[in-house]
Amino acid sequence: MRKDIIIKLENVWKTYLMGEDNYVHALRGVNLEVRKGEFLAIMGPSGSGKSTMVNSVGCLDVPTKGKIYLESHDISKLHESDLAQIRGRMIGFIFQQFNLINTLTALENVMLPMIFQGMIPEERDERARELLEHVGLGDRMHHRPSELSGGQQQRVAIARAIANDPEVILADEPTGNLDSKTGNVVIDYLRKLHKEGKTIIMVTHDSNVAKAAERREYLKDGIIVKSL
Amino acid sequence: MIKDYFILTFRSLRKRKIRSWLTMIGIFIGIASIVALIGLGEGLRETINSQFGFLGTDILAITASGGLGPPGSGVVDSLTDKELNELKRVKGIEGAAGRIMESVKIVFNKKISFSYAISLPDGDDRKILEHVMTMEAQKGRLLEDGDKNVVFLGSMFFDKDNTFGKIISPGSKVEILGKEFRVIGIMEKKGNPMLDSVVFMNEDDLRNLVDRPKDEYDIIGVRFSESADINKIKQNIEKRLRKIRDVKEGEENFAVETPASMLEQVNSIILGIQIFVYIIAGISILVGGIGIMNTMYTAVVERTKEIGIMKSIGARNSTVFTLFFIESGLLGTVGGIIGTIIGFLAATGLALIGRLILKSELITAYFPMGLIIGAILFSFILGSFFGTLPAIQASKLNPVDALRHTK
Numbered sequence: 001m002r003k004d005i006i007i008k009l010e011n012v013w014k015t016y017l018m019g020e021d022n023y024v025h026a027l028r029g030v031n032l033e034v035r036k037g038e039f040l041a042i043m044g045p046s047g048s049g050k051s052t053m054v055n056s057v058g059c060l061d062v063p064t065k066g067k068i069y070l071e072s073h074d075i076s077k078l079h080e081s082d083l084a085q086i087r088g089r090m091i092g093f094i095f096q097q098f099n100l101i102n103t104l105t106a107l108e109n110v111m112l113p114m115i116f117q118g119m120i121p122e123e124r125d126e127r128a129r130e131l132l133e134h135v136g137l138g139d140r141m142h143h144r145p146s147e148l149s150g151g152q153q154q155r156v157a158i159a160r161a162i163a164n165d166p167e168v169i170l171a172d173e174p175t176g177n178l179d180s181k182t183g184n185v186v187i188d189y190l191r192k193l194h195k196e197g198k199t200i201i202m203v204t205h206d207s208n209v210a211k212a213a214e215r216r217e218y219l220k221d222g223i224i225v226k227s228l
Numbered sequence: 229m230i231k232d233y234f235i236l237t238f239r240s241l242r243k244r245k246i247r248s249w250l251t252m253i254g255i256f257i258g259i260a261s262i263v264a265l266i267g268l269g270e271g272l273r274e275t276i277n278s279q280f281g282f283l284g285t286d287i288l289a290i291t292a293s294g295g296l297g298p299p300g301s302g303v304v305d306s307l308t309d310k311e312l313n314e315l316k317r318v319k320g321i322e323g324a325a326g327r328i329m330e331s332v333k334i335v336f337n338k339k340i341s342f343s344y345a346i347s348l349p350d351g352d353d354r355k356i357l358e359h360v361m362t363m364e365a366q367k368g369r370l371l372e373d374g375d376k377n378v379v380f381l382g383s384m385f386f387d388k389d390n391t392f393g394k395i396i397s398p399g400s401k402v403e404i405l406g407k408e409f410r411v412i413g414i415m416e417k418k419g420n421p422m423l424d425s426v427v428f429m430n431e432d433d434l435r436n437l438v439d440r441p442k443d444e445y446d447i448i449g450v451r452f453s454e455s456a457d458i459n460k461i462k463q464n465i466e467k468r469l470r471k472i473r474d475v476k477e478g479e480e481n482f483a484v485e486t487p488a489s490m491l492e493q494v495n496s497i498i499l500g501i502q503i504f505v506y507i508i509a510g511i512s513i514l515v516g517g518i519g520i521m522n523t524m525y526t527a528v529v530e531r532t533k534e535i536g537i538m539k540s541i542g543a544r545n546s547t548v549f550t551l552f553f554i555e556s557g558l559l560g561t562v563g564g565i566i567g568t569i570i571g572f573l574a575a576t577g578l579a580l581i582g583r584l585i586l587k588s589e590l591i592t593a594y595f596p597m598g599l600i601i602g603a604i605l606f607s608f609i610l611g612s613f614f615g616t617l618p619a620i621q622a623s624k625l626n627p628v629d630a631l632r633h634t635k
Binding site: 055058060061080081084085087088089093095099100101102103104112113115116117118121160164 | 539544
């Protein structure tokens with residue numbers, strides 16, 4: 001594997017069993033290489049397998065067949081506990097639904113990934129504050145998600161995604177629940193992270209949003225059909 | 229790390245305040261009833277044990293008339309010297325001592341009160357009685373052979389709230405049945421109202437005072453070797469006395485009391501009641517535990533998405549397990565602590581009401597430290613136990629499925 005390649009998918013299949021013998025192939029032999037520091041958009045209609053692919057890259061799910069390399073480690077056969085460790089350290093997720101924990105404040109939500117990595121309290125408190133300042137929410141730290149707007153929640157999610165300083169950021173329809181103006185703010189933050197050297201993989205079906213990326217892969221029925 | 233987990237858990241419990249409290253009610257009703265009833269049961273047992281200390285547990289008491297009813301009332305055939313000597317020869321008996329007991333009028337500080345006066349024998353028998361009754365002087369000294377016109381009093385006389393309105397202490401002079409006696413000592417408090425208000429005097433003094441013939445006794449205490457079979461000895465004594473008194477079986481004009489066996493009987497009744505209570509409270513706790521389990525299963529379903537989120541940002545299976553395990557353990561522990569406090573207050577309150585209204589010393593609450601620690605520890609274990617399965621279920625959720633879960 002070339003040194004500048006951070007993620008590599010080799011003939012990745014993901015098959016679900018729906019009902020007794022109804023096999024649904026979400027991915028049918030996907031091959032993909034992502035360079036370190038690249039901003040990649042994965043596009044395609046709903047049901048094309050975009051989310052399945054991102055979940056596999058993000059160590060949330062293991063493929064039925066094929067191999068996934070993350071920094072030259074084959075993660076396709078790892079146990080859940082090891083996967084949890086890898087995604088906590090190397091991957092930051094941003095979801096369409098923001099997926100913040102409602103019982104915790106913005107600050108605590110950002111601290112959570114650092115707690116799971118065993119970072120000492122003073123350090124993570126300081127870092128979480130810095131990150132929230134960074135996304136312009138310095139004055140909202142002690143608010144709970146329900147007291148924040150959609151755009152603000154997504155910025156908390158961005159701060160949380162970069163809490164452990166991961167190599168890769170996976171954004172699954174990050175603007176899907178936002179109006180275009182706040183959506184643009186979020187995209188600007190992704191661009192900024194990209195400039196800082198992060199590898200960004202963004203799933204979207206919105207071609208305007210996808211313009212922010214350097215490269216676009218089109219997925220249809222579980223295979224990559226076009227690359228731009 | 230664990231501290232953070234506690235904070236996270238506390239947050240989610242607080243978010244579901246009403247449900248958390250309802251779940252805990254199930255636990256604390258059970259724990260409160262166990263703590264209260266065991267506390268009262270232990271109190272009852274303590275009190276009864278101390279009451280029996282009056283006779284000692286390794287002696288038999290033989291009384292004329294039957295029962296421990298008011299002795300010295302005169303209408304019964306008193307026990308005699310001859311009978312005492314005969315009893316000393318019964319197999320298994322190590323020693324026997326006769327005592328007389330009279331209700332006497334006491335005058336002090338121009339106030340009158342009535343108490344029992346009990347005689348103490350001379351010589352070795354005195355030592356034996358002092359030993360079995362664990363008699364000790366908190367002021368002054370014990371009675372000795374040859375003491376004349378002196379009394380040794382129960383602790384109540386030394387109380388500033390006594391019926392005489394003035395403390396009686398060693399050196400004080402009291403008038404008993406019109407005769408003056410000097411107080412030589414005050415007994416340690418026994419917690420038994422009868423013993424604490426008793427007047428001890430030497431046998432000769434009491435005989436002269438109440439004019440009882442030399443060969444009459446109200447109680448004969450019989451000491452036996454520890455290895456002996458009480459019931460066997462009791463039968464032997466009864467046989468011998470029936471012969472002397474020429475009475476048929478079932479028509480005895482005497483009674484042989486065995487304090488130790490009576491104590492055992494009372495204790496076994498208390499134990500029986502306690503076991504019954506344990507079972508009832510156990511059922512309530514089991515229901516409470518299932519309540520915790522139910523709450524935790526609901527919590528897992530309700531927070532499936534949250535579990536997915538935590539897993540996606542790096543929480544391992546063990547982390548998720550720990551979070552849910554702590555939550556159920558916390559429900560149990562907090563329920564247990566509240567239950568223990570309620571149980572403690574309820575039992576103490578009942579004991580107080582019992583003493584104020586019924587004037588009965590029998591109703592007291594006694595809480596050994598083990599009971600309190602045990603109750604709290606038990607509720608923690610209970611909570612954790614019933615939370616284990618839901619916690620395992622939570623930890624095993626597949627992150628992708630969990631994230632897709634909609635409320």
